[in-house]
Amino acid sequence: MIGLRNTSKTARAGLAMLLLLGLTGLAACDKGGGEKKPESSATAEKSATDDGFRAGSKADSFTFVVAADPETFDTAKMTGAPEGRIAMQLFEGLLIPGPTTEGLDDPKDLMRPGVAKSYDISEDGKTYTFHLREDAKWSNGEPVTSADFVYSWKRILTPGFPADYVSMLYVIKGAEAYNKSKPEEADWETVGIRAPDAKTLEVELNNPTPFFPELTAFYTFFPVPEKAVEEFGDEWTRPENIITNGAYEMTSYISQKEIKLKKSEHYWDAKNVAINEAMVRIIPDRNAVTNAYRAQELHWSGTSLPVSQIADFITHPDYRRDPLLGVYYLRVNVSKEDSPLANADVRRALSYATDRSSLVDDVLSGLYEAANSYVPNNMPGYESTTTVDYNPRKAAESLKKAGYGEGGKAMPKITLLYNSDENHKLVAESIQKQWKSNLGVEIELVNKEWKIYLQDIDNLNYDVARAGWIGDYNDPMTFLEMFKTGDGNNDTGWSSEKYDGLLEAARAEADPAKRVKILQEAETILVTEGPIIPIYFYTNNVLVSRDVKGLEPHNRDIHLLKYMSLSE
């Protein structure tokens, strides 16, 4: 949308009046709407003297937004945030995330009992035994059993099943081999998933995996209703067919428009679920979200506000800046041998020459937090030991060491690739200026549409490119693992035996303290040698109506309606 928010009120009124003159013939049409909601204009006038606007008061049920039409409601097939947000309300894993991550240092505190009322871990940390609660039920009243989990996980792991996130289950013993075997050779007996009885589930892992409890709360690990899946096939997720085991049922879904949720009466914790009905509006455009919020149609903006509008909202009591477990960074392509970027000193020079604080404060209105490391600083139970500094002097030295700059070779022009987005453009332009002034390096900005950007990244057809990563679980591994040799997310051509070895050692390490040390060492290698330049840590800038209680900050932006309520 156009940037009218900065024009003065008089100018806007003038423009609108000009339009009104042109629309005289349409005045009659407008009357209908005017008669319908006369009170809103009064509200709008009042709001100027009040606190701007007050949201949610007009909505009948709890209303929030997802930023895209969910691609699927099948938890086995989903990958995106909008799908995940709906899935978290409809389904429940063995464990569930607590309402907040704030103030939690021990990753163990992040999880609460879900379908499993408790679990035991074997001494070597590799076998988990989950004890399912007796009263866990599907929305049709049937009990949720360990066989449901075995069925669901087997379904995902079935060779050829189109589950995008199937690799999440590879922590389970034999799972990867089973998934990658030929259909006729796949042997389920080799996979470490057992159900000794209806209420016990045993899972054997490849390694002691401290974040496994959190994985069980990830949608890929959710149970799916065997009965509905077998009966309706791909259509089991339609509102008329779907059976869920979470706090809510889906009552209707209109593509591109809305999803309606209703509290499930069979949910084991139904008595503590305060919100009876919820409406999820699908609004991809962030400006449209803020407009809907201003028109008192939403209790929660759901997605982060557009940067261009932050200034209008920043002082409003409904505005919140929540932490997010994510990092915005630059990828550096190290695979081209003739490129100066193959030299670690050049990469270090670029990192030293990046003034993250001024970029965040001056260019991005202070919305995010300058990244002083790669793994976000709000990761419970982990603290980076390496910091990335802004130091132009060191930057120049580093470049000189690589044989470029004064007295050395001329630095060839480098391209900086980013996908179309106002934010990315601002960041890229700022970095272009910083590298030019601090190092004299010429940067050419290359802007591409999303899918082409993805292809270029995938094909290593770039020099430097923007990137972002939001953690899948609260463990540094979710950030570090992607840079191991050959990982599908590496996309930089970088490979380090030492780094890979450290990750392997961390995987096998049962002692949490030692494990953290190993991961810190790996992060140091990645940041000092590696193919990445951290820029900032994400935050989530949202609007939440003051009528809403229980919507606490969560670093993975997971918010369960079951914890929330609306004040009268």
Next chain:
Amino acid sequence: MSRFILKRLIGSVFVLLTIVTLALWITRMAPSNPCLKERATNTCGCIAVNKLDRPVFPVYTSVPLEPVEACDAWEPASEVTLGPIHILTSGWGDTQYAHYMIPLLTSFDLGQSMKTDRGVGETLWAALPYTLQLGLQALFVALLIGVPAGLYAGLRQNTMADYSTMTLAMIGVSIPNFVLGPLLIMFFALDLGWFRPNGWDSWVDSVLPSITLGLYYAAYIARLTRGGMLEIIRKDFIRTARAKGLTEHAVVVAHAMRGAILPVVSYMGPAVAALLAGSVVVEEIFNLPGVGKLFVRAALNRDYNMVLGTVILYSTVLVFLNLLVDILYTVIDPRVSYD
């Protein structure tokens, strides 16, 4: 007349087939593919399900997605190397074209969306009513404003009334809907609170989008009608009508108007098609769950089947409307005959 209609209908089928074939080829030519995501995922599953490891046409292969090599890739019938060009061949049956066209022609099955787990047909069917209603309402707005304004200006040529009406029309044509839409939202939805800023739950919610979409066409129709009126009002038969002593009202309504709106009628076909296709921007601005928004998302996501579905829908509407306009022409203008 019926022979003409039949001939045109058969011709239309060929036109549509050509459009689908070209569209299919072009979608596959676009860089990147539907299976590529930000995070490394199970690309092989996506490729296999969508048959992207097949050649597009028998002697043409565009796709070779990189990860295909790791998946169970399609085996070419033969490989031909002509200098720098390397061609893989296959039978017709094993092509993406056949996989798409056979279900389409035999059961009018538009296939599955490659992005969502829903059918293209049902998704389009759910979105179509919004786009149709929006388009028709916008057309109504356009005609309701455009025709009277054009007639009014045409009958008062070179007067203040003519100039001011045409100036407004010029403004109407000049304001793009991505400017008008947000302005209307700001004033009527956010400041006055008369309408909702976006979404579509009742008829009232469609007022602002209809105006946004229709106003441009109103202005254009006003100019067309004015031109038609100016031309017709100078004709001999109008002079005769006036000489007979008919009232000015009778002359305009009974004689001049039919001729004056002829240019508008011939503009109707393209206008309706443009209104439906033009709703893309308006649907985005007002967040309406219509076909236009689907099309944009599908193109950006390289959702080949969804793109083809919308292309088929739009081109069918366009072809059908053009036919309708030709028929309508014979009704309004007795001089036109196709027999």
